[in-house]
Amino acid sequence: MADESVLPEHVRRNRVRWNAEARNYVAGGERAWARQEPTWGIWRVPESELSVLPKRLAGKTGIELGCGTAYVSAWLARRGVRVVGIDASPAQLATARRLQRVHGLEFPLIEADAERVPCSDRAFDLAISEYGASLWADPDRWVAEASRILKPGGELIFLVNSPLFVLCVPAEDGVAAERLLRPAFDMRRIEWPGDPGVEFHLAHGDWIRVLRRNGFEIEDLIEVRPPESAATSYEYVTLEWARKWPSEEIWRARRR
Numbered sequence: 001m002a003d004e005s006v007l008p009e010h011v012r013r014n015r016v017r018w019n020a021e022a023r024n025y026v027a028g029g030e031r032a033w034a035r036q037e038p039t040w041g042i043w044r045v046p047e048s049e050l051s052v053l054p055k056r057l058a059g060k061t062g063i064e065l066g067c068g069t070a071y072v073s074a075w076l077a078r079r080g081v082r083v084v085g086i087d088a089s090p091a092q093l094a095t096a097r098r099l100q101r102v103h104g105l106e107f108p109l110i111e112a113d114a115e116r117v118p119c120s121d122r123a124f125d126l127a128i129s130e131y132g133a134s135l136w137a138d139p140d141r142w143v144a145e146a147s148r149i150l151k152p153g154g155e156l157i158f159l160v161n162s163p164l165f166v167l168c169v170p171a172e173d174g175v176a177a178e179r180l181l182r183p184a185f186d187m188r189r190i191e192w193p194g195d196p197g198v199e200f201h202l203a204h205g206d207w208i209r210v211l212r213r214n215g216f217e218i219e220d221l222i223e224v225r226p227p228e229s230a231a232t233s234y235e236y237v238t239l240e241w242a243r244k245w246p247s248e249e250i251w252r253a254r255r256r
Contacts, residue, residue, distance in 0.1 A: 010189075010198035011113050014136045015088045017197035018068075022091035029069030033099045038075045040130065041159055041248040042234045043226035050222060052250055054155060057081050060125040063149065065114040065142060065158075066132020070096035077107050081126065088113040115141035122151045134158035135199055139188075139210050147214040150255040156216060157253075162223065162246040166190070166201045169236060176237045176247065207251065216253035224248040 007015075032039075038047040047053060054060075058080030064073045067085030069092060076083045084107065087093050093109050100106055112118050114133030127150055133142040146156050167184055168176045173192045188206070190199045202210070204221075211218055223246035226232075230239055237247045 014197050018089035019091040026095050029095050032071035033074050041224055042232040043230040062126040063124045065129040068092045072130055077105055084108045086110045086112045117145045117149055119149050121148055123149050125154050127156050129158040134160045139200055143210050143214050152255055154255045159250045162249045163203045164245055165247040176241050211253050215256045218253050220252040222250040
């Protein structure tokens with residue numbers, strides 16, 4: 001990890017946050033590692049319903065940006081991807097390394113933040129982030145890094161909260177309402193009361209611009225609708241809300 005004194009303030013804050021929160025994600029990481037079929041987002045929608053992953057993965061090189069407990073990396077490794085996971089939180093990576101031993105699955109895990117990836121240019125066929133860098137890193141910086149480390153034709157896949165959801169969550173934190181509660185413009189950086197972390201949320205137009213500016217062509221935007229039987233442990237959105245409007249979305253882009 002880089003010298004803390006030279007890291008941006010939001011990177012330092014998010015590292016502290018996730019070191020403190022890591023213990024609360026151990027059980028979830030264990031469950032996710034044990035799943036044979038990937039499930040995505042807080043509603044755990046199966047891969048068979050969303051088709052997030054490319055069809056041909058065996059032999060590809062991949063990187064998970066902000067891997068946490070590295071369950072996405074584990075899913076990729078089982079499908080033949082030579083995968084690397086990076087995360088800024090040593091506590092999260094400790095859980096990931098333990099689960100590697102439990103499941104007998106080995107791949108590199110690197111302590112680093114996604115705004116400064118310690119990997120060579122054009123090293124990967126696939127970069128993926130599920131509420132990792134895509135939520136906790138500056139989009140201008142982590143998307144530029146993803147562009148740098150992807151080969152021409154390489155794929156970027158990331159899952160985030162939808163802008164509509166963010167607009168409907170009270171500024172003082174709480175459950176998503178059925179009306180707009182914050183301005184759509186300038187919502188980029190969000191800090192919730194009582195939470196030491198810093199999140200980044202972009203409107204669709206801003207995502208399009210940052211992706212295209214960094215050499216990506218957008219291939220798909222999946223607005224996730226959870227099934228009627230879905231459940232989540234997160235209290236900031238109800239199933240009724242998420243069945244009416246997307247609380248999560250998945251972007252797919254390809255490096256030119």
